[in-house]
Amino acid sequence: MNTIKMRKTYLFFAIISTFALNGCDNYLDIVPDKTQEIELMFERKEAAYRALATCYHYLPQEDGVYSTSAFASDELTTPIAKETPGVELMRGKQSVDNPIMGLWDDTYPYGRSQESLFKAIRACNIFIENIDMVKDMKTEEKQTWKSEVIFLKAYYHFLLFRQYGPIPIIDVNLPITAGVEDVRIKRKPVDEVVEYIVSTIDKSVEHLPTRITSSNDYGRIDKLIAYSIKSRVLLYAASPLFNGNATFYDTFKDKDGVKLFNTTYDKEKWKKALDAAEYALQLAEANNVKLYEFSGVVPTFDTLDIKQPEVKALYNYRYMFTERWNSELIWGNSNPVNNGQWWSLQAASMMINPDASANEAAWQWTSPTIQAAEAYYTKNGLPIDEDLTFKYTNRYSLARVTDADKYHAMTGSTIMIPNLHLGREPRFYASIGFDKGIYRTWGQKWNLAMKKGEAYGRRGNTNDYVITGYVLKKVCHPNSEGDAYNKLVAYPWPIIRLAELYLNYAEAYNEYYGPDQKVYDALNKVRIRSGVPTVEQSWGNPALAKTLNKHKTRDGLREIIKQERRIELAFEGHRNFDVRRWKEADKYFNIPVTGWSVDGSTTNTFYIVKTVGQRSFITPRDYLHPIKYSEMIVNSNLVQNPGW
Numbered sequence: 001m002n003t004i005k006m007r008k009t010y011l012f013f014a015i016i017s018t019f020a021l022n023g024c025d026n027y028l029d030i031v032p033d034k035t036q037e038i039e040l041m042f043e044r045k046e047a048a049y050r051a052l053a054t055c056y057h058y059l060p061q062e063d064g065v066y067s068t069s070a071f072a073s074d075e076l077t078t079p080i081a082k083e084t085p086g087v088e089l090m091r092g093k094q095s096v097d098n099p100i101m102g103l104w105d106d107t108y109p110y111g112r113s114q115e116s117l118f119k120a121i122r123a124c125n126i127f128i129e130n131i132d133m134v135k136d137m138k139t140e141e142k143q144t145w146k147s148e149v150i151f152l153k154a155y156y157h158f159l160l161f162r163q164y165g166p167i168p169i170i171d172v173n174l175p176i177t178a179g180v181e182d183v184r185i186k187r188k189p190v191d192e193v194v195e196y197i198v199s200t201i202d203k204s205v206e207h208l209p210t211r212i213t214s215s216n217d218y219g220r221i222d223k224l225i226a227y228s229i230k231s232r233v234l235l236y237a238a239s240p241l242f243n244g245n246a247t248f249y250d251t252f253k254d255k256d257g258v259k260l261f262n263t264t265y266d267k268e269k270w271k272k273a274l275d276a277a278e279y280a281l282q283l284a285e286a287n288n289v290k291l292y293e294f295s296g297v298v299p300t301f302d303t304l305d306i307k308q309p310e311v312k313a314l315y316n317y318r319y320m321f322t323e324r325w326n327s328e329l330i331w332g333n334s335n336p337v338n339n340g341q342w343w344s345l346q347a348a349s350m351m352i353n354p355d356a357s358a359n360e361a362a363w364q365w366t367s368p369t370i371q372a373a374e375a376y377y378t379k380n381g382l383p384i385d386e387d388l389t390f391k392y393t394n395r396y397s398l399a400r401v402t403d404a405d406k407y408h409a410m411t412g413s414t415i416m417i418p419n420l421h422l423g424r425e426p427r428f429y430a431s432i433g434f435d436k437g438i439y440r441t442w443g444q445k446w447n448l449a450m451k452k453g454e455a456y457g458r459r460g461n462t463n464d465y466v467i468t469g470y471v472l473k474k475v476c477h478p479n480s481e482g483d484a485y486n487k488l489v490a491y492p493w494p495i496i497r498l499a500e501l502y503l504n505y506a507e508a509y510n511e512y513y514g515p516d517q518k519v520y521d522a523l524n525k526v527r528i529r530s531g532v533p534t535v536e537q538s539w540g541n542p543a544l545a546k547t548l549n550k551h552k553t554r555d556g557l558r559e560i561i562k563q564e565r566r567i568e569l570a571f572e573g574h575r576n577f578d579v580r581r582w583k584e585a586d587k588y589f590n591i592p593v594t595g596w597s598v599d600g601s602t603t604n605t606f607y608i609v610k611t612v613g614q615r616s617f618i619t620p621r622d623y624l625h626p627i628k629y630s631e632m633i634v635n636s637n638l639v640q641n642p643g644w
Contacts, residue, residue, distance in 0.1 A: 042130040045137045048145070051127050055149050056219075057335070058120030058156065060103070062573040063475070063493040064337040065348045065366070067114055072101060073575040074371045077593050077613050078348075079467035086576075090589060092616030096629040096644050103163055105628045117156045118170065124153040125173040143207035148221040151208070151229075154200035158233050161193050162577055163625045164641065165242070165249075166260040169196050184637040186254055191262050194237040201230045211287040218325050219334025219492060224283050228330050228496050231276040231504050238269035238508065239581035241623060248583075248620035254639050267512065274508035281501050284330065289498055291529045292320035292328040301445040310379075311407050313426035313531025318440070320529075321572075322477040324491045328499065332492025338475075342485070349472040350482035351433070352464060353442050354455045362482025364456075366475075367468040368432050368571075370594040370609065373420065375566050376428035381527060381538035383563060384420075386546045395420040396609055401436070410436045410447050416603050426531040427567055433471035435596070435606065440478045452601045467612050468595025474571050494572060499526050503565045510561060514554045523561065526568055535560065580623050589617035618643065 041047050061067050070076045071086025078084055083091070085107075089100045101107065103117045127149045131142050160167045168185035169192070188196070210223045236242060244265025252260050284290075294315040298306045305311045320328055337344040342361075350362035374395075378387040385392045391399075398416040401409045405422050408429040409415075417436045433439045435450035435457075450457045450469055458465035477489035506522040524534045538544065539551045539560070550556035565578060579585050593613035600606035621643025632638050 038126065038130055039133065042133040043135060045134055048131060048134045048137070051123075051131075052145055052149065055120070055124050055127055055152050058115060058117060058123070058152075059333055059335070059495075060114060060159065061333065061335075061337045061493070062495075063333070063345045065343050065345055067101070067337075068345055069101075069573040069576040070345075070571045073579065074369060074588050074591065074593070074615070075571055075575050076372070076472065077367050077369055077467060077595075078365050079367070079465060079612075080365055080463050087613070090615050090617075091613070092618070094622065094626065096626045096632075096640070099626050099628050102625055102628065103160055104625075105631060117160050118168075120156045121153055121170045122173055124149045124156070125170065128153070129173070140207070144209070147204045147207040151201060151204035151221045151226050154197050154204065155229060157193065157200070158197050158229070158236075161190075161197065162236060164627065165624045166190050166252075167193055169193060171196070171200075181637075184635045186256075186637045187260060187639065189258065189260050189262065190237075190242055194233065194242075197233050198230060201226050201233070210283070211289075215325070219332060221331075224280070224287060224289065225331040225496070227276070227280040227283055228501060231273065231280045231501060232496065234269070234273040234276045235504050235508060236577075236581050238273045238511065240583045241581045243269050245583070248623065249642065252642055255637060260639075270508050270512040274505065274512055277501055277505035277508055281505060284498055284501060288327070289330060290327050291498055291525060292316060292323070292326050293529065294319045296323075299440070299443070299445070302440070305407055308407060310426050310531050313529070314408075314430045317427050317430040317530050318473070318478060320497075321474055321494065322489065322491050328497045329492070329494055330497055330501075331495040333495055334492050336490065336493045338488060338490050338493065344488070345475050346477070346480065346488055347482070347485065349476050350480065350488070351439065351441060351446075351448075351456055351471055353482065356442075356481075356483045358483040360483060361485040361488050362464075364464045364466060364471070366472045367466040367595065368470040368472050369468055370420075370470075370596075371588075371591065372570065373428070373432055373434075373470060375563065375570070376431075377425040377532060377538075377563075377567065379423050379425055380541075380544050381425065381533040381535075382545060386550075388544055388546055390423060391419040396607070398603065398607060408438055410438065416607075418607055425567075427570075431472070431474040431570060433473050435469060439471070439473065441473070441476060442481045443479050450598070451603075451606045452599050454601075458598050465598060467598060468593070469598050469606070470595065472571060499529075499568050500574075502526050503561065503568065507558075507561050507565070510554060510557050515552050515557045519557060519561075520551065523564055526564065530568070583623070585617050585623060586619045589615050589622075591615060 041051055062069065066084055068086060071084045072089045077087060085100045094100050106116050107114045128146055131146050134142060166187040166189055169188050174182055205223050205226050208221060208223045208226060212218060212220055212222045244263055245261060246263035249261035250263050254260060302311065306315065338346040345366065347361045348363045349366040350364065352359045352362045352364045374384060378384055378390045380387050380389065384390050384395065396418050399419050399422060401411045401415055401417060409417060409421060415436055421434050433448055435448055437448050439446045439448050449455050452458045477491060480489045481487040502522040502525050506519045509516060509519050520535045527534060535551050540549060542548050551560055566575060579588050592611045593615060594609050595612045597606055597608040597610045600608065624641040626641055626644035627638060632640060
């Protein structure tokens with residue numbers, strides 16, 4: 001949707017933000033009394049197109065430093081004094097007075113503000129109700145545009161549901177004449193919310209194209225996007241947080257005594273998720289959507305190494321994320337932050353080039369945690385604590401780099417790095433940079449020297465350094481250069497890609513039927529693309545697997561699927577919500593953040609594990625975001641989430 005991006009307008013926002021009904025919640029569903037202006041907005045196609053762009057404009061920007069969910073997990077941290085909202089959230093600084101990373105009300109982090117998604121829904125409703133008035137458009141085109149916005153309305157409801165659980169359903173806007181009680185909308189039970197989202201998605205597909213093929217329209221909604229997101233919605237609905245969660249929400253009711261969570265487990269929800277994932281996969285494959293494999297021009301420094309399967313797999317994964325509108329991308333945000341703005345996650349992750357005359361767009365302060373580094377498999381496709389050949393107990397001990405790792409780390413008789421960085425899978429090396437590792441960036445091939453005082457390490461008292469000793473590669477295009485913002489290679493941030501559908505399918509199938517070759521096949525497609533042995537090869541080998549044949553039990557396979565998801569979708573904004581929907585946040589989000597001692601200038605002083613940040617997660621309170629206190633005052637029919 002390049003043209004929508006370029007012609008974005010805040011017209012709706014300008015109209016609706018000027019209106020507030022005294023004593024009522026101005027975020028929900030009131031139609032502004034600007035009938036004449038709305039009629040002008042929908043008189044001609046050009047103006048209606050700007051209105052359509054406005055509906056897309058509200059999409060959250062996961063590639064922004066101050067809006068990404070990757071900091072709101074155990075994946076990333078930062079040394080900057082003014083912490084990102086995600087880090088603040090994980091440190092237990094959430095509050096009802098000023099919620100962090102909320103979507104219910106407006107939040108104003110650095111960069112572009114995240115406006116209330118109820119505003120987004122209201123804008124969508126205005127569009128849906130008025131698009132038929134446009135005079136110079138064919139009926140078919142009106143129907144397509146309306147279908148796009150119907151989907152967006154469903155998607156915005158889902159994002160709110162994912163964060164808050166039971167939410168008000170705003171299917172139509174109320175007239176300006178609505179009474180006070182009419183606008184004090186109540187929260188709906190979780191099952192009702194999910195049913196509404198799914199039925200609205202199903203309604204949207206009628207007039208959508210199966211697949212957008214014009215580059216001018218990339219990013220706009222099509223059937224494949226709609227059905228893929230439906231898969232995600234139903235996966236969440238089937239997950240432990242929302243499916244039979246009596247432990248947390250048995251007494252959670254509205255002011256009329258209506259239970260907001262169905263606390264009886266329903267296995268059939270997994271079947272719905274499975275069917276949705278299967279249908280989306282069939283549609284994707286029928287439309288030539290396939291897992292990405294690098295086929296571009298190989299830089300001269302890798303023309304020989306690319307012949308090695310592990311290097312080819314590294315290229316597959318690195319470019320899969322950053323190559324514009326590639327074969328795997330189902331839906332990307334065509335208005336990303338990574339288009340040269342200072343608060344982009346790519347700029348914050350770019351390494352400073354000591355040979356460059358300027359480093360304007362290289363901040364070098366986005367840091368993967370040791371927890372994130374440890375999550376990746378060994379080269380044998382097993383977790384580091386499950387691989388009998390991996391030195392797990394001595395993973396922090398130092399060793400020399402052998403020829404087996406020469407494509408990912410420097411070699412030499414004096415070079416020592418932790419066992420943790422040796423013998424790992426290609427996705428580790430494609431995603432995380434480390435001291436004495438090899439990093440393809442700035443169009444070059446760097447040998448990283450990250451101890452204090454070295455070329456890529458901490459220098460002086462600047463905040464431009466990676467506090468854990470790790471640098472995030474995944475979000476940085478290999479050809480980006482950080483001396484100027486216009487040299488950052490922009491790409492649409494992936495909202496959903498094919499690999500997720502395979503993982504959705506695997507998870508739902510295992511939960512409903514148990515272990516099966518169909519699950520292995522889905523996982524193996526993702527693993528093989530990434531240069532990882534199949535599930536059967538890894539877990540069925542007694543010389544490798546500590547827990548032999550773990551994949552043959554439902555519980556064992558569940559753990560495998562979760563880790564596969566953690567690795568494949570790392571730093572994309574999934575981890576925060578996956579851990580919550582699995583009800584495992586108290587397991588992962590209360591662990592202190594660790595990294596290497598980046599103030600060390602020698603091998604022995606640098607490679608010391610150090611706590612660099614604390615995490616705090618209170619169960620069950622923190623599983624759902626709080627509604628801002630002022631919103632509760634305005635709408636007396638709202639009830640707060642438990643614990644807040």
